[in-house]
Amino acid sequence: MSENKMTSEEGSLTRVTGMYKDWFLDYASYVILERAVPALEDGFKPVQRRIMHALRELDDGRYNKVANVVGHTMQFHPHGDASIYDAMVQIGQKDLLIDTQGNWGNILTGDGAAAARYIEARLSKFALEVVFSPKITEWQLSYDGRKKEPVHLPVKFPLLLAQGAEGIAVGLSTKLLPHNFNELIDASISYLKGRSFTLYPDFPTAGIIDVSQYNKGSRGGKIRVRARIEQKEKNLLVIKEIPFGTNTSSLKDSILKANEKGKIKIKKIEDNTAADVEILVYLPSGISPDKTIDALYAFTSCESSISPLACVIQDNKPVFTDVHSMLKDSADRTLGLLKRELEIQLDELEEQWHFANLERIFIENRIYRDIEEEETWEGVISAIEKGLHPHIGNLRREVTRDDIIRLTEIRIKRISKFDLDKAQQLIESLDEKIKETLHHLDNLVDYTVDYFKSLKKRYGEGRERKSEIRVFDDIEATKVVIRNTKLYMNREEGFIGTSLRKDEYVTDCSDIDDIIVFTKNGQMMVTRVDSKTFIGKNIIHAGVFKKKDSRTVYNMIYRSMKGGPTYIKRFSVTGVTRDKAYALTGDKPSAEVLYFSANPNGEAEIISVLLRQSGSIKKLKWDLDFADVLIKGRASKGNLVSKYPVKRIEFKEAGVSTLKPRNIWFDSVVGRLNTEGRGELLGAFKGEDLLLHIQPNGVVKTQQPDMNLRFDSDFLVLEKWNPQKPISVVYYEGERQKYYLKRFLIEQGEKEELVLSEHPGSKLEWVSTDWRPMISIDFPKPKGKDPKAPLEVNVEEFIALKGLKALGNQLSSEKIKKINSLESLPYEEEAEAPAEQIEVVDEESVDGKEEQGSLF
Structure with a gap:
């Protein structure tokens, strides 16, 4: 290393040259190639x-x-x-390559493995078959030159996609998500057969995943992962599966933290x-389980987003790719490795055939x-060479000196x-x-497909998909957050906030809500909830x-200016710019706003308008x-309203909604109601x-319909409720062990009832909300x-309308095989008149301009 020094009045400047300028690049290259990023060729990092x-060298069938x-x-x-x-x-812990024994930790709870001296391991049968093949392995010297180690292992399976990988290097990182074992094999077969395929992640922690933006696992893509949360009882939720990247301890902590912050409310x-x-998540009484589930997804680790980054080492340099390209590369490499194994096998068989014939000639003709x-x-x-010469016409290659030497080594006992x-x-x-091997070489794609099918048959059982693929609905945090604070206002001074407890x-509101405020002079503003905010007096x-x-x-109702005319209007506010004052008058x-x-x-x-006495006004x-x-x-x-001065306005009578009925759809993909026409x-x-x-x-x-x-x-009925429309059910009564049919009306709104008896053996068999249903009953064939x-039943004639708790009429004491719905009898249902809005003419903007687009 050399140093160049420059001297000036302010001091000396030393220029560092030599190895310094290369050290960082060498270090970065080492970390990328030798530590953090897996190789595309076999899916392994060097360690x-x-x-x-090492496991292969130690392998003797027993645990180490x-x-x-x-x-x-x-x-x-x-x-x-x-x-x-x-x-x-x-x-x-990935349960694919290593057969483990002892406490290897728990990916669900986050518990670590026992110390290395307490746990044992050996290679799995799958690893022995798929990962190793010494005859086609390229070897290199270890770091100290004393041992040989593989440059890459001849892996005949998309191992990197099956296990996933994560690493942070210098200047780049990688994050490959694990995929399903059987789906990888199916995709490899599809590619080899020239068919299209799709691949999505599958996690050992199961859970629910949204892959709509996965983008083949390339840069810029993402997936959303959710815990599986179910309502077990009225005030009890149970989390059965967790998102990838979390464990039960961290998930529990995130729930407790959200509860402390008031985002959710749990007992x-x-x-x-x-x-x-x-x-188990216990809820206080009065808290909506559905809303709490959404809040858990919005404010805790029950939902997270993962951004994959498919960076791998290929030809000794990092490249960015995607999972489809990686699978194609793996399938092509598997085909190439199998070809090399077959070629070596063919050479060995040819050599065995050659010497077997030489041995036969040598002994049969007593050349010895x-x-x-x-x-x-x-x-x-x-x-020996002279004795063999008349008999070697059928051999496939020349007899060499080594062949003759090998014949001399045959023992007398064997002869x-x-x-x-x-x-x-x-x-x-x-x-x-030899013929079979040649056939495999001539039909290499079919041979590789059969190889993958064999892997799936022997190792695919129990490796079915764990993560459910589903499209997620977007959850608005403001709609599901618990109202954890109270909002106060000082009308006269014009302040609003959570700290004005004396006002x-x-x-109730949450700390992420927006507040809309109107003032007497016709100003409107939307602002964030804060401890104290000035709006206007x-x-x-x-x-x-x-x-x-x-x-x-x-x-x-407002007056546009002092002494001016009075106007009436109705409006909604769907979007505004936050913290901007809007003039409504x-x-x-x-x-001034009068009402x-x-x-x-x-x-x-309905309101009453009272005018001041002025001139000749009669009314x-x-x-x-x-x-x-x-x-x-x-x-x-x-x-x-009037061009004359208004004295006051009095409330007279409450009215009903004038809005048109809103169409509501059910989207079965996300299991939600919506007003956007989905489903x-x-x-x-x-x-x-x-x-x-x-x-x-x-x-x-x-x-x-929230x-x-x-x-x-798995619901049976989800529809708009008509209070006059009967509900018909057939159920099996567990205590009496008979089938009953009943028809009933629900007598009051917003109610939850059980239509069966509470006996654990009772079971709902059939339900209909048609006005006049018909059914056909099939019975099992007696021996x-x-x-x-089959028995046809007119439900309306069979039983009159009764109460919801009624037992109903006995339908059959025999076992029923199946209940079929037939075409219902005709019924004229009165059409529902749509709500109307009254058109108003001659309206104009208060500022003479058209409504502008909203920024918020």
Whole structure:
């Protein structure tokens, strides 16, 4: 290393040259190539490859202490035992290459493995078959030159995609997600046969995954992973599977942390995880289980996002790729490795065939006697060569000196016991094997496909997909967060916030909510919840703001300026720019709001208008119905109430919703209701309409069609509830051991009832919400008798309407094989008249301009 010094008045500058300028690049290259990033050729990082090589050298069919394996690996790996032990535990926990014994930790709970001296390991049968093949392995010297180690192991399987990999190097990182064993084999077969295929991750922790943005695992893609959460009882949730990258301890901590912050509300949590995950989350009474499930996904580790990064070492340099390209490369490499193995096998068979024929000729023709008189070694060789010459016409290659030397090594005992028939059988079997090997080489793709099928048959059992693929619904945090604080306001001074406890209480809210506020002078603002925020003096209304909420309607009467005319208008606020003041009454500073109401479902009340006595006005009081006013944008001017001064406005009568019924659909993919037209249309719902939900366990619910509700795919009925429409069910009564049919009406709204008896043997067999259903009943065939004819039943004639708790009429005491729904009898149902809105004409904007697009 050399140094150049420059001197100036301010001091000296030393330029560092020589090895310094290369050191960082050398270090970065070493970390990338030798430590952090796996090789595409075999799917191993160097430490993993050396562990597998050490296990193969130690393999005798019995378990080895991991401490012994680690020590043996240190002959090849120039690092400490801790890194080797950690890498070996990770391989063992993936349950593919290493057959483990002892406490190897638990990926579900996050518990670590026992010390290396206590646990044992050996290579799995799968690893012995797929990973090793010494005859086609390329070898190199170990770091100290004393041993040989493989450059790459001849892996005949997409191992890297099966196990996944993660590593952080210098300047880059890699994150390859694990995929399903059987699906990788199926994809390899599809590729070899020229068919398309798709690959998605599958995690040992199971869970639910959304792969809609996976993008083949390349850079820029992502997947979302969720825990599997089910409602076990009314106030009890159970987490049965966890997202990849978490464990039950970290998941439990995240739930407790969210509870402390007030994002969710739970009573207690229990972790009963052993072989399977079981985390019990107990809820306080009055807390919605569906909403809590969404909150767990929104505010805890029950949902996370994973961004894959497919970086691998290929041809001794890092490359970015995707899982489809990696699988194709693996399938091609497997085909090439199998070809090399077949070629070596063919050479060995040809060599065996050649010497078997030479041996037969040598012994059958008693050529060994020709060497009895020879006194020199060259004479022996020459005699054998001369004796063989007349008989070697059928051999496939020339006889070499080495062949003749090998013949001289045949023992006398073997010559004396030589059996010509057995020798001929051996040659014929070798011929068959050679033909078979040649056939495999000529049909290499089919041979490789059969190889993959063989792997799946022998090792694929028990390796079915664990992670369920599903499209996730987007959860808005503001809709599911627990209202963990209280909002107050000082109307006169114009302040609003959570710290104004001495002032007027407004509503419960959360710290991530937005608040909408209206003032007396016609100003509107949306702002974040804070401890104390100034809006403007004389607040007339404040509440939690719901983005894109078109059903909340604000009714307002205002005066545009002092002494000016009075206007009436109705509007909704679906989106605004946060912390921006909006003028709803024009730009005059003397504008004033005379009447204001916020209506969550578009209600339209009736008010009385009283004018001041002025001149010759004859009518000083009259009623106005807000239902006569069309709902417009917030910037609309509205309709003229009076050009004369208004004394006051009095509330007279509450009104009903003037909004049109909203169409609600059910999206079976995500198990949610929606108003965007996804899935099956359930009907047009008014504000008071309810949803009918019947479950296989016999629970019948009528409930508000809340978009936060979650429905499992096994429900029997999910539709708009008609209180006049009967529900018909056939059920098996466990105590009486008979089948009953009953029809009933649900007498009141928002109710949950069990239509079966509480006996554990009771079971719901059939349900219908048709007006006049018909059914056909099939009975099992009696032994030795003719089958009983199906029984047709007119449900309406069979039983009259009874109460929900009634037992019903006995349908059959015999065992029923199947209940079939027939075409229902005709029934004229009255059409429901749609709600109408009254059109308003001659409206104009308060500022004379059109409504502008919203930024929020």
